[in-house]
Amino acid sequence: MYSRSFDDKPLFEETENTVAVQTCKKRMVFAVVTFLAAYFVIGLKVFAVCLPHGVKINLPQNYIFQEQSIQSPIARADILDRHGSILATSLPTVNLYANPKKIQNAEDAAEKLSFIFPELSFKDIYQKLTKPNCSFAMIKHDLSPSQQAEVNALGIPALEFQTSEKRVYLQNNLFAHVVGYTDIDNIGKTGIEKSMHKRLTESSKPLQLTLDIGIQDAIREELAAALKKYQAARAAAILMDVNTGEVLSLVSLPDFNPNISIPVGDSSLFNFITLGKYEPGSVFKTFNTALGLESGKVKITDKFDATKPIIVQKRKITDFHGENRWLSVGEILTHSSNIGSVRIAERVGKEGQRQFLKNLGFFDSVKDFELPEKTAPRFQSEKNWSAITVATVSYGHGISVTPLHIITAFSALVNGGIYHTPTIIKSDTPKISRRVLSEHTSEQMRPLLRDVVLYGSGKKADVKGYEVGGKTGTANKTLNGKYLKNTVTNSFLATFPISNPKYALLVIIDEPQGIKETFGIRASGWNAAPTSGKIIAAIAPQLGLQANFDIKTQKAHIKASR
């Protein structure tokens, strides 16, 4: 009994083990089957992928494949005109440098290199190749492909090439003052190249300007001809779209070729449009007349006494071509009367004058304009703005502004009274604009400007069909605080077509000489005005402006030619 009971125990244990083993087996089989199934599915999938047509992957309809971007091989973005013509671009080149530590026969290498690059002297190259403790010596920038092949053929292991870019200005001088130039390391030094350096290097998307290559060329050609004809020191012109503030052309002569290095301080680097601070003279009468009308103190029908010179703070103010009679507001502008302008300014007063000029931007630098070469106007402080300042500023003396200031303010004056921040970068987002003048004053000013061209000093600027309106300005230059008698800066400020102004043009001829054709006269009406006329005649058809001729005249013209 004992032995039996003893034998029973292991029997019981064996039964328990068997159950555990069976459970374990079941679990194992389950795990193996699960893994096998998983492997089978994965295997099938992999096999299916390997088949020629693979597996059709059902992507959502709106799934966008990420575009694989190929980096542009050119690092610095192009600069384009408003129609997409290239003004500045970078071309891939190679630079040649040497590792002086690896050089074996410096004398021989220097001799061979100086033969390939005649502009480099043997001595210079030899010095570079034998520089102690140096592993990098730049020999030559921007090699031509044939030069590179010749250097390669030398088989000197110490000479190596470095890929680089060379900035090229395809239009040579044409956009020199706008586009500017870069240094040998492709860092912008002047113009858009300087102010937009970050944008040009961060994005390969070309930078589009508001300038028009055809218009720019036409204006430069006329201006260069005028510079030569009138033997002037400088000439400059700017064309602006009055309804947007976009600059379509900016020319300042003399200019330079940005492809050739120019010594710093060279006079051709000077951009008269943005840096040329000058006393504008009679063109400022346009703003003075608008000031009178806008203030409400002067009516278009008012007449002012211009019978005799006016004396302000012991200074005698006279008219250049005195009419010596009472003049209407329009006549003051047409005959460019200093006396009449002073009378208008005096009626408005110091505060009104200062506020008006400030609104038109004449007291500040044109901050948002994209060119880095800018200057602030020069004018009397409020304390020193005396009666004589009120008088002289009315006809454009005693205040120095840049042509950019004048054209921007003038655009506001003729476009209905909205001041648009000037710009040379094409953008979809409009720039800041503000009302500075009532629409009524702007409308009143237009016929007055037209009269100057029809009957006044600006006759030579008239272009049949394009209804030019404008104002001449002849300002004597100063030297050591004294006005020079025969040295003048002439301006002509124009807008066209006057019935619905679209463009404003400012032409400046600095220090013109009296020539036979002008009977020795230096005044603006004899040089700046006809130049403006020629420019408008050349560019208006390009701008797509339809000439506004009288139909009867046209028909008569056609009949007459039969």
Place this chain on the structure above:
Amino acid sequence: MINTKTAFMALWCTLTCIVIFGCFVLKNQVHDLESELSKINQNIASDIRNIHILKAEWGVLNSPERLRKLAAEHISLNKIKAEQIINYSALPFENESSQIKIVANNKTDLKQLAKAER
């Protein structure tokens, strides 16, 4: 029991071989595609560079200064004058009852007009 084990092992090995082979083929194809893509990208970059240079050349060839010289040399065309752009209604045609009828001697008129514009 042994037969089952052998069968499982055989299946296991077969599946493993298939997976290994599949992976190898896949990797090979991907490798080929990658090198092909790299070549295409290189070609695109080279084409972009060439197009860029050609654009620059085109820009030089189209510069207004050059075109003006060529125009003066080869064609006798001058700049358009304002009076050359005339209003349609100034043309010597007559409007008749909503239909534009050209007058009988239109050919002569057109010749005259062309002459006048010259």
